[in-house]
Amino acid sequence: MTALQQRTGSVGTPVDRVDGVAKTTGTARFSAEHTYPGLTYAAVVHATISRGRITAIDTTRAADIAGVIKVITPENAPPLKPAPRVSMLNMSSIVSGTSVNYLQDNEVHWDGQPVAVVVAETSEAAKEAAALVDVTYRTTESSVDFVTARLQAQVQKGNPLLPAGAKKGDAAAALAGAAVSVDAEYTTPPYNHNALEPHSTTAAWDGDRLTVHDATQSIGWFRTHLALRFGIPEANVRVIAPYVGGGFGGKAFVWPGTVLAALAARATGRPVRLTLTREGVYRTVGGRTPSIQRVALGATQDGKLTALIHQSVARVGRTGGMPEQITTQSRHLYAAENILLEQRAVEQDVLPTTSMRAPGESIGTFALESAIDELADVLGIDPIDLRMHNEPDRDPVDGKPFAHRMLREAYAEGARRFGWSARSPQPRSMNDGRWLVGMGVASAFHPLMLFTSNVTVRLSADGTVLVRCGFQEMGMGGATVQGQIAADALGVPFDAVRVEYGDSALPSAPMAGGSMQTASVANSILEACAKIRASLESLAKRSGAVGQAPKAVLAKAGVPHVEAAVGSDTRLGKVTGQMRMMRQVMRDRRYLRAATGAHFCEVRVDQDTGELRVSRWTSVFDVGRVINPKTAGSQLRGGIIMGIGMALAEETLFDPRTGRIMNPSLAEYHLPVHADIPAIDVSWLGDPDPTMPLGLLGLGEVGITGVAAAVANAVHHATGRRVRDLPITLDKLVP
The missing domain is CATH 3.30.365.10 (Aldehyde oxidase/xanthine dehydrogenase, molybdopterin binding domain)
Known part of the structure; x- marks a missing residue:
């Protein structure tokens, strides 16, 4: 244990989760609780065959339900690009839940595949109308019995x-x-996954800019995936997920509900919320x-x-x-x-x-x-x-x-x-x-597994610390733990640290999966804090404040804050980040x-x-x-x-x-x-x-x-x- 850790004692302490009060008092807003002006609601129509083609879709009865805005089918859906082929050189490609290009053709690949989406003014109207969409199929031979x-x-x-x-x-x-x-x-x-929070997405377009509130455990890779599917620059997509009600792997991948919510919002020109029913999770989210x-x-x-x-x-x-x-x-x-x-x-x-x-x-x-x-x-x-x-x-x-x-x-x-x-x-x-x-x-x-992570850490003259990183919090205490690590690394009390997370606008982090997130983010936080300590030492020497507390050093130097970054999300930064990750993977191969x-x-x-x-x-x-x-x-x-x-x-x-x-x-x-x-x-x-x-x-x-x-x-x-x-x-x- 380092001297800094002995001084603050944050690492190793059973600290309450920083998001605990918000979750227990109901002030935490999950992906299905964000509102927008003109918000609409979507419901999915699921295929009832395991393999075949849609030969006809009759939306007449559904469209007659009061409050229905649009029934989206393969006949009228906006264009969508296919999912990228899985490649280890493009880590975001691994989050494609399926290769199906939803509502772009009449093919059916599994029982439960979405074949239409109803958008309505209320959730009740959307669900009622979805049950009235009549789909006719031509079935083909399928393989579904695992034992045989x-x-x-x-x-x-x-x-x-x-x-x-x-x-x-x-x-x-x-x-x-x-x-x-x-x-x-x-x-x-x-x-099958049974997270407390069913998969939910709230999607809103502003011109060619897409904002998505999603129950995801892979914020950065979701963002890249959605940009590819809708043919827009990655900078035009923002994925926000500060609170996720359980994931366990089921929210690490992009499943139909996420894509269809954004597709429906584009088709209607209005914000859309799509929350899967529990049955809908079983039928559209892999297990x-x-x-x-x-x-x-x-x-x-x-x-x-x-x-x-x-x-x-x-x-x-x-x-x-x-x-x-x-x-x-x-x-x-x-x-x-x-x-x-x-x-x-x-x-x-x-x-x-x-x-x-x-x-x-x-x-x-x-x-x-x-x-x-x-x-x-x-x-x-x-x-x-x-x-x-x-x-x-x-x-x-x-x-x-x-x-x-x-x-x-x-x-x-x-x-x-x-x-x-x-x-x-x-x-x-x-x-x-x-x-x-x-x-x-x-x-x-x-x-x-240990991946690379981008972070910024700022130490201000008032003694507070701000850590910024787009990692995911699914209830495991990630934000709390990273705050403890930063507190000890900079020798400040835990209460002086604030951690911003759960947003693709922040420096990118790997998915919360493979038991790798805590170590991957901590590695970069420690590196950033080491840079800050080096900057403080330099300032202390120049201002005559050697041996004094960080607050005193910054005050004497007349500097409002010291900030350090590890990694970058610029185009060059991403290339460099890929090289960082490959070097790390090679180093990790030396040990089990x-x-x-x-x-x-x-x-x-x-x-x-x-x-x-x-x-x-x-x-x-x-x-x-x-x-x-x-x-x-x-x-x-x-x-x-x-x-x-x-x-x-x-x-x-x-x-x-x-x-x-x-x-x-x-x-x-x-x-x-x-x-x-x-x-x-x-x-x-x-x-x-x-x-x-x-x-x-x-x-x-x-x-x-x-x-x-x-x-x-x-x-x-x-x-x-x-x-x-x-x-x-x-x-x-x-x-």
Whole structure:
């Protein structure tokens, strides 16, 4: 800890979130709460087939509804440019939710695709009219059943940021010759995003200038995308999102609602607000892919892994999608002598899949960590001992050094806090009256990405600090944490720092995704603050104020403020920024950086009814230095709760004949509620990563990884039943 940090004490302090009062008192305005003169409301008409063409659209009944201004269809929609092809050289291209050019032709690519938009004076009129738009289709053959299509899956292509496979030695031969082995298939269903705030956009045009209030977690890349789609200069687009009611990956991409709101505003010449219904979110915003995974492990009699095979099949839409990096953790968690990782994906006529908290690792750790538990059971070895026996000293595949890894310490501390030593090793050997009691563990793992970020920092003569950066705040406390970092870096109280964020008019920042935002922005803030300190030293020498406080230095020098910038959003600045990012990526390739952790779960299962309850939970994480324990604990607990939902309840049900989602509402898509979640004991080791700014690691996503496996492993210990297909529902546990 630096002298400045010791003096102000902001970093490491459980500070309340700076946006907490605004959100709890209702003064915070979200994207659907901004008003404009002449504001109108839009509603979407969804396709009811999975593949085909529109042969006719009758808008007569819709247009007759009082208050309807316009019904926009492919016959009268303003022109729209197609989405750009995905390229790592144009990072904004990756936020295209789909490749569909909305309302520009009569093609239908998935059940739920928008085929018309109604604009009206009131939301009620728009929704009523949308239900009266009559669409006729000619259907063509489609592929929507994931299970039957798995045989058509093709090898998934990777990229420098997201590898899709790995090979070390001859894993198949090693498995065949192993003294002990397990070889099993695991499945996870599709999942849908259910953020508290549905996707909403308020769009307004002023000539050829577009202002968009959007529930986005990718402000800068949204801006670039919208400029390309509407053929206007990027400087003419402003995206504003100071408050976002949850994202989890579902708001990282540009989905139809955003584009159609802006399209409708252009078509009508009036501001438009488009808020998706909960069903509309399911039908137009991508969710997590289903998966079929094979994990095969070979080992010696004493538990040394000789073979690790992890193969997966995922789904993408024919018009785009994000195939998850399901085998990523299997590259890094265990020191197997031979490793084979393969990922495949099948294209189908469904809404493209997208990122969802810890894409890949969430579902990949379920299969891997369940298989490790199965191997421990066959060997008769404690599952923690088996993991520690195979804990690597370097990355198992490419031999890179770990930048920071304290998984052994996390397991030791977690076992102590949880009381693991009281566990009887045999399944069905522990009970409390009619309840069978089980304990399970699993490893958490999530790799770290570090991007570049542009910021400006100003220190004024009155001692206040202004930080400006267009990062996103989705409730995780980003603005609070960055204020703490700036306060310590400049030696001022936290209350003296104000952070401006959530606006594309500010210096650009990467998306809030990949657990990278905090570190990426902090890196630039620290650099800007170092420049300010250098300027202060120079001013102090010239004015004779060496050793005095910043306020005194500025006052004596007669300077109102000192400002420093890192990065620039000019054309030259963007080129330079791309070079900065590439240099950073190359530097980062020297190490494996990742957050890790150990989950401990206790479950109780009714012997007669199969009723399942998670009764205790302890997790210990290695996430480097924690800037704000209050917000960090909230993030990690939120991930664990989301993982418990994945384990026990969540499942998007697709009709295998039509591709239609059959449970597109919170009444039918089951999420955990307070009664389902026990008190969650969360802690962290607090040891800084020496290769990271302030030693911090991303922690927004690691919490969910391994959770489903810990639950499934506890269920097996309680009941003797091994559940390999999520969710763990009652029918899988009844006697």
